[in-house]
Amino acid sequence: MDAPSIGDMQYIQRSVKGCSLEVHPTENAIVVEYEVDASILAESGGDILGDHMEGQKILCVPNLSPSTDVGALAQKVVKGCELISQSYLPQVEQLLYYLQNRKSSSVTGKVEKKVGRSVKPRELSFFEGIELNEEASITKLDEYVDLLYEDIQKKIRGSALILQLARKPENLPELLHNEAALGALARVLGEDWKQSVELATIIIYIFFCFSSFSHFHEVVRDNGIGALCMSVVEHELKRHDMWWKELHQENKACESEPENGSLRRDKGKALRKYQEFRAKQEQLLKVSLYLLFNLAEDTSTELKMRKNGIVGLLVKVLDRDDQEMLVLVVSFLKKLSIFLENNNDMAKVDIVERLDRLVPCDHEDLLHLTLHLLLNLCCDSVLRAKMVQVRLLPKLIGLLGDEKNRQILMLILCHISMDDCFKGSFVDAGCTPQLLQMLFECDEEKVEPDLISICINLAVNERNAQLMCEGDRLKMLMKRALKTKDCQLMKMIRNISKHDGPTKPLFIDYVGDLAAQIHADEEEEWVCDCLGTLSNLTLPDLDWELMLKEYNLLPYLQDRLQPGSAQDDFVLDVVIMIGTVSMNDACAAMLVKSGVIPALIELLNVKQEDNKFVFHIVNIFCQMVFHQDTRDVIIKDTHVPAYLIDMMLDKNIEIGTLCENTLNVIADYDVEWRRKFLSEKFCFQNTQWLEMF
Numbered sequence: 001m002d003a004p005s006i007g008d009m010q011y012i013q014r015s016v017k018g019c020s021l022e023v024h025p026t027e028n029a030i031v032v033e034y035e036v037d038a039s040i041l042a043e044s045g046g047d048i049l050g051d052h053m054e055g056q057k058i059l060c061v062p063n064l065s066p067s068t069d070v071g072a073l074a075q076k077v078v079k080g081c082e083l084i085s086q087s088y089l090p091q092v093e094q095l096l097y098y099l100q101n102r103k104s105s106s107v108t109g110k111v112e113k114k115v116g117r118s119v120k121p122r123e124l125s126f127f128e129g130i131e132l133n134e135e136a137s138i139t140k141l142d143e144y145v146d147l148l149y150e151d152i153q154k155k156i157r158g159s160a161l162i163l164q165l166a167r168k169p170e171n172l173p174e175l176l177h178n179e180a181a182l183g184a185l186a187r188v189l190g191e192d193w194k195q196s197v198e199l200a201t202i203i204i205y206i207f208f209c210f211s212s213f214s215h216f217h218e219v220v221r222d223n224g225i226g227a228l229c230m231s232v233v234e235h236e237l238k239r240h241d242m243w244w245k246e247l248h249q250e251n252k253a254c255e256s257e258p259e260n261g262s263l264r265r266d267k268g269k270a271l272r273k274y275q276e277f278r279a280k281q282e283q284l285l286k287v288s289l290y291l292l293f294n295l296a297e298d299t300s301t302e303l304k305m306r307k308n309g310i311v312g313l314l315v316k317v318l319d320r321d322d323q324e325m326l327v328l329v330v331s332f333l334k335k336l337s338i339f340l341e342n343n344n345d346m347a348k349v350d351i352v353e354r355l356d357r358l359v360p361c362d363h364e365d366l367l368h369l370t371l372h373l374l375l376n377l378c379c380d381s382v383l384r385a386k387m388v389q390v391r392l393l394p395k396l397i398g399l400l401g402d403e404k405n406r407q408i409l410m411l412i413l414c415h416i417s418m419d420d421c422f423k424g425s426f427v428d429a430g431c432t433p434q435l436l437q438m439l440f441e442c443d444e445e446k447v448e449p450d451l452i453s454i455c456i457n458l459a460v461n462e463r464n465a466q467l468m469c470e471g472d473r474l475k476m477l478m479k480r481a482l483k484t485k486d487c488q489l490m491k492m493i494r495n496i497s498k499h500d501g502p503t504k505p506l507f508i509d510y511v512g513d514l515a516a517q518i519h520a521d522e523e524e525e526w527v528c529d530c531l532g533t534l535s536n537l538t539l540p541d542l543d544w545e546l547m548l549k550e551y552n553l554l555p556y557l558q559d560r561l562q563p564g565s566a567q568d569d570f571v572l573d574v575v576i577m578i579g580t581v582s583m584n585d586a587c588a589a590m591l592v593k594s595g596v597i598p599a600l601i602e603l604l605n606v607k608q609e610d611n612k613f614v615f616h617i618v619n620i621f622c623q624m625v626f627h628q629d630t631r632d633v634i635i636k637d638t639h640v641p642a643y644l645i646d647m648m649l650d651k652n653i654e655i656g657t658l659c660e661n662t663l664n665v666i667a668d669y670d671v672e673w674r675r676k677f678l679s680e681k682f683c684f685q686n687t688q689w690l691e692m693f
Helices: 070-080 086-107 138-147 152-166 169-177 179-192 197-211 214-222 225-256 261-295 299-307 310-317 323-336 340-348 351-358 364-377 381-389 392-398 406-417 420-428 431-441 449-458 462-469 473-484 487-496 504-515 524-535 544-550 553-560 568-581 585-593 596-606 611-624 628-637 640-647 653-669 671-692
Strands: 009-023 029-042 047-060
Touching: 009 086, 029 086, 047 169, 070 086, 138 152, 138 169, 138 179, 152 169, 152 179, 152 197, 169 179, 169 197, 169 214, 179 197, 179 225, 197 214, 197 225, 197 261, 214 225, 214 261, 225 261, 225 299, 225 310, 261 299, 261 310, 261 323, 299 310, 299 323, 299 340, 310 323, 310 340, 323 340, 323 351, 323 364, 340 364, 340 381, 351 364, 351 381, 351 392, 364 381, 364 406, 381 392, 381 406, 381 420, 392 406, 392 431, 406 420, 406 449, 420 431, 420 449, 420 462, 431 449, 431 462, 431 473, 449 462, 449 487, 462 473, 462 487, 473 487, 473 504, 487 524, 504 524, 504 544, 524 568, 544 553, 544 568, 544 585, 553 568, 553 596, 568 585, 568 596, 568 611, 585 596, 585 611, 585 628, 596 611, 596 640, 611 628, 611 640, 611 653, 628 640, 628 653, 640 653, 640 671, 653 671
Parallel strands: none
Antiparallel strands: 009 029, 029 047
């Protein structure tokens, strides 16, 4: 069949069908998806040639605000877009209403979760020196592509005109289908990016426009733009180092001969040249990194970037002063920091030292992003150590008055306070008094969970505990805890009570208050911490016998020794409490008479695999054999010595040593048990000796 002649062609018929509307995921815009059937008709009316294609148009509504008349705006949108018929008016109105609410909730809402607050780099502005007086037209795209085959200046002009088109989202689908244009741009970038910073910046900006939409990422990757951008960034950073070195040499030469006018002129010329170079380079770095940031949305692409050293490049850019670029770089690093491998890479290039200068800073978004990045990094113990080493703690504490970042700061401090080796650093940084003041200023009914968690962690350290007891602080803590029955506050007090020295005697005034809390009507968690605090008070002047009788604690303690009567942690605290009061001979006698020893042996049989229970039960027996009345009962009326001989060979060294020490005391008072103990000990040592040969 012959091809149709020009004379046979009458006109082109174009019909649009299958129109669908949806909101843009990130912008204030409506996305119109449509299908186009185009046919070339002959004079007779028959089809000569037909084609079918799918298209997309993005209708931006940048001025949409809470006060906008949605109905009137919907009419304007329908009237202004030939793709949308009048029948779609209700749907357009509904989508605009959705966008209006989405915007108002994210912009006008004053109360938000601070840690969940998302800060992203700002949209790139049109770079200085790129904009042309000429206005680009999509119908002249082929002419602009032809310019890409000319000299550098014409390539810059052609690419700048294409960039004008690419900056309008509605032009992107048509540019996407022009493979010649994209191929030419990718080719020119690959060949000429080292020759012209302006040309490289413009072409990467064009592909950046595509990278702003996830469904265009494939075309950016297929043209190898991501790999090219990595090469561009690496090369430009090396070039900057070279220029900086040359400038430093000029300065050094000028300082050595301050009266040499020629050297001063050379220095001024080199400085101006460097500043001009740096300004252009930062535009190129910014658009290249932003494009890579968008592509890193795909984790497999991000992994390729990591293998090619993206972390080292980003950390190197942290030395720059351009705040917009720093926002971009820190955002990128924050995204990467959720993976352990990336954190390890960041540790190798001293990221914490680089971030230190950004805390604090005047740029609100940059500060928020930097703190968020530090929060991710402080999950690593090595990086936490670096934060303490560079003295970030005082800076972080100084920012606690910033309500927008307070929760992130609290979480960072909480992570650092978990390490025993860093708890003392809070004292050196002067943080502990400020944290306590914040605690006292909190509403009694609602203490910040992160704040009290930090205080609980710090109270494990003796120096912090002493500061927490200075003046009336312990009195205020006890008063508040007893009034509110705050379990977290009592955990903090319990940790303070663990330390020997000047802090422990201060608790004598509160023994009665704590003992009064130990009864069945109180919550188990609250009683557990009160009991634990009392157990820590190993003070010789404390009359435990009087306390047991006055508050009738013995029946309560004995009931809780029964297996299954309470949670294991609670039962263990009861055992520790009995061990503490057993140091008093009168209390030890009371415990033996009440039948505690059989209950302890039964509990020992049940919990024989739990080293904590075994150790503390054996400790009770050890305390009791030092008192004559209870020692005789244990030796003659119980099977405790036999249990101790069996456990003397326990794999746990602490338990074995405690059993042996207890048996040594028993052996001094009972000949028969001494013989059994020495015999068993000899057999064990003999077996060990034989195993050596």
